Amino acid sequence: MKHIVSKIAIIFMLFVSGCTVSKRSGTTDYLFIQKEGRQDRRWKLVWQDDFDGPSLDTTKWSRIPAGTSDWNRHMSLDDACFQWKDGTLELLGIPNPDTLIDPRPFITGGIWSKHKFAFQYGRVEIRAKLTSAQGAWPAMWMLAEQNKYGPYPRNGEIDIMEHLNFDRIIYQTTHSHYTLNLKQTQNPPHGGTAKIDPETYNVFGLSWYPDRIDFQLNGHITFSYPRVPGADPSQWPYDQPFYLLIDQQLGGSWVGPVDLRQLPVRMVIDWVRVYQ
Numbered sequence: 001m002k003h004i005v006s007k008i009a010i011i012f013m014l015f016v017s018g019c020t021v022s023k024r025s026g027t028t029d030y031l032f033i034q035k036e037g038r039q040d041r042r043w044k045l046v047w048q049d050d051f052d053g054p055s056l057d058t059t060k061w062s063r064i065p066a067g068t069s070d071w072n073r074h075m076s077l078d079d080a081c082f083q084w085k086d087g088t089l090e091l092l093g094i095p096n097p098d099t100l101i102d103p104r105p106f107i108t109g110g111i112w113s114k115h116k117f118a119f120q121y122g123r124v125e126i127r128a129k130l131t132s133a134q135g136a137w138p139a140m141w142m143l144a145e146q147n148k149y150g151p152y153p154r155n156g157e158i159d160i161m162e163h164l165n166f167d168r169i170i171y172q173t174t175h176s177h178y179t180l181n182l183k184q185t186q187n188p189p190h191g192g193t194a195k196i197d198p199e200t201y202n203v204f205g206l207s208w209y210p211d212r213i214d215f216q217l218n219g220h221i222t223f224s225y226p227r228v229p230g231a232d233p234s235q236w237p238y239d240q241p242f243y244l245l246i247d248q249q250l251g252g253s254w255v256g257p258v259d260l261r262q263l264p265v266r267m268v269i270d271w272v273r274v275y276q
Helices: 001-017
Strands: 031-034 045-049 080-086 088-095 106-108 108-111 118-121 121-129 135-142 155-161 170-175 191-195 200-209 214-215 220-225 242-250 266-276
Touching: 080 266, 088 108, 088 242, 108 200, 118 121, 121 155, 121 242, 135 266, 155 200, 155 266, 170 214, 170 220, 242 266
Parallel strands: 031 118
Antiparallel strands: 045 266, 080 088, 088 106, 088 266, 108 242, 118 242, 121 200, 121 266, 135 155, 135 242, 155 170, 170 191, 200 214, 214 220
């Protein structure tokens, strides 16, 4: 009888291990590394957030603090930049309610999964609705969790979606040492655009493989960035875990000046899902 029980236990363990899609261990158990050979198999949901709670799930996300770059110069931890309504998270860009304490004319909200969730290869989908204003720059993007290749931009950047002002298109782009410093933006093309209605819900996403990144909008591939055999090694830093950023940015050299009269502006996030 003991031999039968032992055999059943072994079969069960083999079945469970065959169903897993990611390798995680020790202090890096928040890193979801897709196992080799799974890229051609069915996607399995490995991480999600439906934003159904009354506040941010801090086991998955942190609020993005202010920095010195165009994209994070106006980030704030202020509760006024975050709202939870009917199972959604709203990230807002607003006039600064207290310029005596903080001299910035406007502040914005954003979240990231840095040090809490990162994945290598897989599919990410974000269902969201945008609003428009002069100087509005909502973005959904990814940065490397670990410093594998050196300071930015050597570890790469993957922009799932960026929207400017009142545009009826989004930008989907990759950035790296290869594209920014070596100026190899067309060998291969490192970005594309897709038409949207920003005031309705859209599903922004990508499918990321060892040899390419397929950018998507509402389930349709809009642009692909391939790994190029024989290219400079910096062309493909996308072989390591990346974390997610979702933020309602305002202002900067690319998007232009902000019209305070058109604020508040918001990005409404319904859900985020990651598959491997």
